[in-house]
Amino acid sequence: MxxxxxxxxxxxxxxxxxxxxxxxxxxxxxxxxxxxxxxxxxxxxxxxxxxxxxxxxxxxxxxxxxxxxxxxxxxxxxxxxxxxxxxxxxxxxxxxxxxxxxxxxxxxxxxxxxxxxxxxxxxxxxxxxxxxxxxxxxxxxxxxxxxxxxxxxxxxxxxxxxxxxGVEEFHKTYVSQWNLIQTNKKVGVMYPNDADGNAIRANLAPLLQKDGFTVVDPGAYETGTTDFSSQIALFKREGVEIINTFPIPPDFATFWRQAAQQGLHRKVKIVQVAKTGLFPSTIEALGPLGVNIASAAYWHKDFxxxxxxxxxxxxxxxxxxxxxxxxxxxxxxxxxxxxxxxxxxxxxxxxxxxxxxxxxxxxxxxxxxxxxxxxxxxxxxxxxxxxGPIIGTQWVKAPEGSRFKFDYVLTENVTDPNVPVRAKLLPYSG
Missing domain, CATH: 3.40.50.2300 (Response regulator)
Structure with a gap:
């Protein structure tokens, strides 16, 4: 071939x-x-x-x-x-x-x-x-x-x-993306204790707060953590409706499966995942829990x-x-x-x-x-x-007849208006 x-x-x-x-x-x-x-x-x-x-x-x-x-x-x-x-x-x-x-x-x-x-x-x-x-x-x-x-x-x-x-692009994209769905603006964040997580915590969280979002931060977690019960309990107690995290793929899979077991997935309206959530393989590994995961694209075939x-x-x-x-x-x-x-x-x-x-x-x-x-x-x-740009995206069920399980769609374009928006952001449902 x-x-x-x-x-x-x-x-x-x-x-x-x-x-x-x-x-x-x-x-x-x-x-x-x-x-x-x-x-x-x-x-x-x-x-x-x-x-x-x-x-x-x-x-x-x-x-x-x-x-x-x-x-x-x-x-x-x-x-x-x-x-x-x-x-x-x-x-x-x-x-x-x-x-x-x-x-x-x-x-x-x-x-x-x-x-x-x-x-x-x-x-x-x-x-x-x-x-x-x-x-x-x-x-x-x-x-x-x-x-x-x-x-x-x-x-x-x-x-x-x-x-x-950079953080400024994430900030613009997330605010643009999250305003597409009505929420209580409470954001549960999972920022790891690594270079990405520490930079995002120090720079992104304050910008989100200035825009009226309440950031619920349980603190940095270590890569390879296997029990996220305390973070999940805090998010449920605070009634967060948006989840934002920057994990490596195995950590997010562990966290989100535990969140589903404890019922958190039914309460959130937007699950915005960076670093993980970028590729079909990591979304497919989540099974039904991957449907309507929001992400962001530093490149998309429609650029x-x-x-x-x-x-x-x-x-x-x-x-x-x-x-x-x-x-x-x-x-x-x-x-x-x-x-x-x-x-x-x-x-x-x-x-x-x-x-x-x-x-x-x-x-x-x-x-x-x-x-x-x-x-x-x-x-x-x-x-x-x-x-450079980072564009709001979402993983949705692929249309019938598709070779693949998911379709990766563009939902907003605030950091590069030349990029065409192709779809409407859908609320997450686990």
């Missing part, structure tokens, strides 16, 4: 790619290339965070096909070698892999994606070694302040850059943008993946491709792509459009960061 490209990716090729996640997959250096650019790519493709890396094998094949003939920069042609690695969802391993790519593979640029557990240790390794690094898919505050930057002070980072949503590196639209990217894999598309497809879009654009605009200083300078002035939307490091909110 082939994808939408002529001579596209076969199922066997995809399986080989995904089955060798920790191995470097490279192109032969063509005779015409005087130089080869080496780009490292690190993501979590196995372990608890594997949902974030599930589609990376396919995206890598798309990118490698697009650059198979090399890329031209300032009149000179370069071959490109992408060296990809799997963190196995282990932060320590992420840092070790980054050091190996830097010290032993001689990469010219690092691309890293998905969650602080992956991005922050890789970014720290690159900053220490003087390697240009670009990342996406985590709240930028958890990346910027979580790595030691201080509010109101100059950025301490020269080599590392991050684009995508009205095209990939600058591969020249394809969202629907074509999603359709191609489904044809090759037999699985439902996920928002990570566009997120990962947008990282390559932005990264290669920075290389192309560098005065010398083999110069670490030149690539870092190119990143600092990058202003481009990817399949995920605009990436612009020239306008703040702080140096080294380009904010």
């Amino acid at each position: 082939t994808n939408i490209f002529t001579g596209g990716v076969t199922r066997r090729q995809l399986m080989v790619t995904t089955g060798a996640a920790a191995a470097a997959m490279t192109f032969m250096r063509p005779a015409w290339a005087a130089d080869t650019l080496k780009v490292g790519f690190i993501s979590p493709r196995t372990g608890p965070l594997a949902g974030f890396g599930e589609t990376d094998g396919y995206v890598l094949e798309v990118v490698r096909k697009a650059i198979a003939g090399g890329i031209e920069i300032a009149g000179k042609k370069y071959a490109v070698e992408i060296v990809d690695q799997d963190t196995q969802s282990d932060p320590s391993r992420a840092g070790q892999l980054a050091k190996d790519l830097i010290n032993n593979k001689g990469i010219d640029m690092m691309l890293v994606i998905s969650t602080p557990e992956t991005i922050n240790p890789v970014s720290d390794a690159c900053e220490a070694a003087g390697i240009p690094c670009l990342s996406t898919v985590m709240p930028w505050q958890a990346w910027y302040f979580g790595r030691g930057a201080k509010p109101g002070e100059p950025s301490p980072f020269k080599w590392t850059y991050h684009f995508g949503f 009205p943008y095209k990939s600058s590196i591969a020249g394809i639209s969202g629907p074509k990217l999603a359709d191609g993946y489904e044809k090759v894999s037999g699985k439902q598309w996920t928002q990570q497809l566009g997120a990962t491709l947008s990282l390559f879009d932005a990264g290669f654009e920075a290389l192309k605009k560098a005065s010398d792509p083999k110069s670490k200083d030149a690539v870092a300078k190119s990143l600092s002035t990058l202003d481009t459009v990817t399949i995920g939307g605009k990436v612009d490091f020239t306008s703040g909110p702080v140096s080294n960061v380009s904010p």
